[in-house]
Amino acid sequence: MAVTRREVRLCNCRESITTGYSGAPVILRHAETPVFNFDTLKRVLESADRTVICRAACQSALTERGGSSSVGEVWQAAQAAGTVICNAAGFEPGCFKERVLLETSPFRLIEALAIAGYAADAREGIIFLPQQGGMPERIQSVIAEAQKEGFLGRNIQNSGFNFNIRVFAGTGGYICREESALRQLMQGSRAEPMPENGEPPIIHTIEALFQAAEIVENGASPERDTRLFSVSGDVLYPGLYEAPYGSTLRELIFRFAGGMADGGRLKAALVGGPGGICAGAPDIDRRLESKDLPPGSGAITVLSQSRCMVDTVQGIAAFFKDESCGLCTPCRVGTKRLHEVLSWWKSGAGDAADLKLVQGLGEVMQDTCGCSVGRSAANIFMTSLGHFYNEYQMHLAQKSCPANVCRPESKEI
Template sequence: MSNLRMHLLVCGGTGCTSSDSLKLVDRLNESLEKHGISNEVEVVITGCFGFCEKGPIIKVYPDNVFYVLVKPEDAEEIVAEHVIKGRRVERLLYEEPNLNVKLEEQKDLPFYKRQIRIALRNCGTINPEDINESLAVGGYQALAACISEKTRDEVIDTIVKSGLRGRGGAGFPTGMKWKLAKQSVSDVKYIICNADEGDPGAFMDRSILEGDPHSVLEAMAIAGYAIGASQGYIYVRAEYPLAIRRLNIAIEQARESGLLGKDILGQGFDFDIDLTFGSGAFVCGEETALIHSIEGDRGEPTTKPPFPSESGLWGKPTCINNVETLANIPVIISKGADWFSKIGSEKSKGTKVFALAGKIKNVGLVEVPIGMTLRDIIYEIGGGIKDDRKFKAVQTGGPSGGCITEENLDIPIDYETLNSIGSMMGSGGMIVMDEDNCMVDIAKFYLGFSVDESCGKCSPCRIGTKRLYEILDKITKGQGTEEDLYELKELGEIIKDTALCGLGQTAPNPVLSTLNYFYDEYLAHVRDKKCPAGVCKSLLTYRVIEDKCIGCTACARACPVSCISGAPKKVHEIDQTKCIKCGSCYDACKFSAIEMR
């Protein structure tokens, strides 16, 4: 190691590995070997850098040069030019569109400038499969301090004072949850990490597990010490193979290093962790359903009380936190509650990781202080709307959340404010939409997800959400009435008030929020039988514009059902009784002679 003069950090998260970053690693190693400098330069596979839109990414250390959109065939040039000659490969540097300048260092990129990375602090920095790299950046020091220097009450008091709230959705105070679990009297207690990330478009927890698994293991051990538990479980969905592999490696390394298992660090504290796998059921993100799944039963929620802190896994007191919540714990212990509580807003402390997706230029993971405005997140960090189209809405909180419109772009993003406008923080999914999105169709999409994911235990969710979906389906097919709009709102409110668990109680949110903010769009569907965004196929009409048609026959040749007639060099005509509204003619016409309305 003493001979190493440079490290090439290559993103090894799921997104970049699907874009050949592992082939890039192989090519870099081959090039280093060819030039005889493999003993001087090391290629390191890291977790996700967050800037998914620009992956695969390479960061050259200690030069701090940040290369984006790197392909395997770029490896030789990077080695020959940068590693050997010290010259930057200009074409692989990030170019800021608004400034037309190449930016060399990660910290200078607008995507990163406003971020404060706490939960993501080590993602993209260390090799997640090497515990020594975690130890080198302070891993397990917080655990050592807790079990050797602090009482259990002192540890819990630190978390309480920090103001950390659960990052899984509802935002319940983490320290209070720990305190309640500690107060419960039992011979056995459990810690559970909820890694069953199920929101469409959300990948925060997966990235933390892939990029910094030891931070979660350390936090679980700290929680175990605080409440008096000696066993932990990570409930992770089986669709996360890379996260599972790295967790298994991390757990084994921690055991071998004496950081998990019996008599940790010789302090008489026992704590171990096992993995248990979920099958991708969204409802198992709810605490009681998750517990039943671990026990081997059907993942269905039960009424509370009793809460898991009183009677959870196998009837024993259980503390459940999600991945992002736990990733904050070691830093809070190390830097103190006051340091953490100075970040964020008055009632929502710290940072929040968001998964930016949809119609946004910079798709990726961002970690920002809670309270930052939506405008800053979308336009400064996210780079604005793709193709510079008009912003329409953003869905926060996944299927459980609601749509936020342009009039609310300047509100602070925190738990209370989002709830007040009919949305929620959720786990951190943030789907951005532009003028080409139909809000009725968006509501239908999320309702379809909730219908599929309902466990079916309670009637409001099992039957009510299906009825909501059926009404939305009618509307998008041009069969809806204004009475349906009234029924949507009334039924949505009933489901919110009567469903058993959080899935059912929040399932109507996408419908109610879009009804509230985009009522005119619903009216256009039911009154005018038109979809303003041109998304709902049943409401579309394709017509040939006579003045523009030159009879090139391109539309007729593209039509899959042969509903377009007309001789060459003559105006064509679309038979509306046969048209399936596929849009092939519209796409094929090079003369803008097909009108869609």
């Protein structure tokens, strides 16, 4: 399949966005300055009925994360005068689409949320921004500008539609990607995925919101079914790429991101962030779609042969140990134990029999944790065993690290 770099209306950009992401400030290579543009909203309010919009959105393949119903169905089922929430706190290691969209396209975000609000017959939109990198002041000023120009507030563009947006800058952490945890936080409680009663409000991820606006504007079409992929790690051009759903890993790494950096050879790619899948070099021609290699958040972290798998997985285990909310036992204690045991393996402790025990722990975590964060915490470890079982064995049985990253022989426990 030929990949063409087509116009990305999705982000108000003329070309695909490429960013460098290494924790340092993001440098946008092709992004324009955010443009004040509410044409789509204006057209929608002038011409379209909310039922028409919902019906159009029902045709699309766009569903919410883990959701079984399309965006259109979600809007249709919404109660009048409700709230539409944009959860922009999806940041995770290797995933930076939220940040790029917030930086480059804040007006489109406001417009897309207003369109969703119109479709769902809502009165209020809330943008939940993460604690770090959320830029609440900037989003506030964009909201203020939209209000001033009459694209938010009462009777927007004389359409009779009342809609306002406020920013909720939270401290909830990674767990807030879990919708019920986010709702708990917004109600003033601790961010934990508690079982809830009653009709939940509509929560969209930032990417889904942009895609929904596209669909409302241009209609659903398989040709326009694209995803944003955050490609990072040992590639020549790390960045955010919009690519057709079902692109292969090879296309993302070699065509979009320019191939491996520094002449390195591909060892593995972590697809879908820290809770995703560890793909090996033989997976290179697999398609990034739910029935093959599910792209999840669209994060693709590319690892060259210079990386150690035990070390990489230990880092991911540290992330989940720190981000566990502490509510349920298998996540609270399981993430801690997983991190501890990987740290021991790195430093040369443990023996081959451990591997089976920890594999069993991983299975139970996937099977029993209370939310998607906990259930995915052992995913990379579990999937890494498929391609890299020998590498674990070498750490455990021979006390050696093939990539020379860990120093198992130098430490004693």
